[in-house]
Amino acid sequence: MRLFRRLVSLLLLLAVLAGAGLAWVALAPVGLSTSPLDFQVQPGSSARSAARQMADAGVDVPPWLFEALVRASRSAASLKAGSYEVERGITLWELLQKLTRGDVSQAELAIIEGWNFRQLREKLNAQPDLRHDSQGLTDREILQRIGAAEAHPEGLFFPDTYLFSKQSSDLDLLARAYRAMQKRLAAEWAARDPNLPLQHPYQALILASIVEKETGKAADRPHIAAVFVNRLRQGMLLQTDPTVIYGMGPRFDGNLRRADLLADTPYNTYTRPGLPPTPIALPGQAALQAALHPSSSPALYFVARGDGSSHFSNSLEAHNQAVNKYQRGGR
Incomplete structure (x- = not known):
């Protein structure tokens, strides 16, 4: 009986010492190969596999030690996948807290008004902090992956600056931008001016994309929208x-010729009536608002003044005079 008590006491002492030793190690700074240091924890990782991923990246923590701390703190179910950034001086305990909070490092990508989808894909592919899951996919396959019902990607992604976890999927970012556009478009469509010659929100998106590309100064947007609505x-x-330029695709060399205006394509609004079949660019919030809330101007024409603004005319005769003045140097 006395031997049993001694054995229990010894085991308790060892447990206390082990706990104290683990606590001491947990509060000591961990070694890092560089500072700051980035590492990834993949989805579904166990404590041991997370520790291995950290160690492979340059965090000097034995996997068994990290796993022991996770078990002791009962944090196994709380570890979160993602991209993390740590600096010298961080302790093992602080590292564990970072992973359980999901305190991931972030990067950002700006999607700009007026971009077409080709330019957006190029920007995504050039972003080193994204995982490029869209590479090798067709435009249609991308739309399927993000849950979009549309058959053509142009104009479907809301221009904004998006924060994302480093090494997250570019498809996730596209899905967020797609949902943002759907939300903004639905809100503007619900509040649209009455009696617009538009049958559904997608037509509004097409018109907004044209307004976006035609606008040099923000104040002109509602008036440019009015011209197209009146027409x-x-x-x-x-x-x-x-x-027309969009319909030409890569053939456009920066110089739009009269022959180009006469060459029929689905996007040539000089040869085909109505709106083109799809948007031609990414419209921003202001272009969406202008398309669905145009000014009351009766203008049917506009011409660039050369300073970014436009001159608006109600008749062809007045328009020709404005063209002669602003583009041909007439007096």
């Missing part, structure tokens, strides 16, 4: 150069 109401051709 649609009267059955006039939209005759907007950006749609």
Whole structure:
């Protein structure tokens, strides 16, 4: 009986010493190969596999020690996958808290108004902090992966600056931008001016993309939208150069010629009536608002003044005079 008590006491002492030793190690700074240091914890990682991933990245922590601390703190179910950044001086306990909070490192990507989808894909592919899951996929396959019902990707992604966890999927970022556009478009469509010659939100998105590409100064957007709305109401051709340029694709060399205006494509609004079949760019919030809340201007024409602004005319005669003045140097 006395031997049994001694054995129990010894075991208790060893447990106390082990706990004290673990606590001492947990509060000591861990070694890092560089500072700051980035590492990834993959989804579904156990405590041991998370420790191995950290060790492989340059965090000097034996996997068994990290696993012991996780077990002692009952944190196994709380470890969160993601990209993390740590600096010299961090303790093992602070490292564990970082992983249980999901205190991931973030990067950002700006999606700019007026970009087309090709430019957006190029920007995604050039972002080193993203995982490029979209590479090798067709545009249609990308839309399927992000749950989009549309068949064409143009104009579907809301321009904004997006924060993301480093090495997260570019498809996740695209899905967020897609949902943001759907939300903004739905809100603007619900509050649209009455009697617009638009049958559904997608047409509003197409019109907004044209307004985006035609606008040099923000104050002109509602008036440019009014010109196109007035033309649609009267059955006039939209005759907007950006749609022609979009339809030309890579053939456009920066110089739009008369022959290009006469060459029929689905996007040539000089040869085909109504809106083009899809958006031609990413419209921002202001362009969406202008398309669905155009000014009350009766103008049917506009021409660039050369300073970024536009001159608006109600008749072809007045428009020709404005063209002669602002583009041909006439007096």
